[in-house]
Amino acid sequence: MRKWQKESDSLQAAYQSLQHFRYVSKSQSERQAKRRLNAWVHRYLFCPCSAVRAIAKSLVKRTDEIISCILSPYSNGKMEGTNNKIKLMKRGGYGYRNIQRFAWRVRLETANILS
Secondary structure (H helix, E strand, O other), X not given: OHHHHHHOHHHHHHHHHHHHHHHHHOOOOHHHHHHHHHHHHHHHOOXXXXXXXXXXXXXXXXXXXXXXXXXXXXXXXXXXXXXXXXXXXXXXXXXXXXXXXXXXXXXXXXXXXHO
């Protein structure tokens, strides 16, 4: 990674912004999160990497939502994974004629995830 960073300023900027955002996401209070997020935005709003600039502009528009997401202990990751698994089963079965069998299969496959 360090070799690639030396070769590309854009990649180095993207990597630094990621590491800095990880620091922002570890905020413990709302005040701290706002301060860190504002510092991140001001630092990367005029970054040479266009992708990072676009992210910074989006964060400006959604500051309140980002701060509440940082402070919230909840995540929908488990549900997203379960939905993806169900979609894969549906695709892998080439469609199910009997909906009851599909429901049984979903319960069987996701038993350890949902409980």
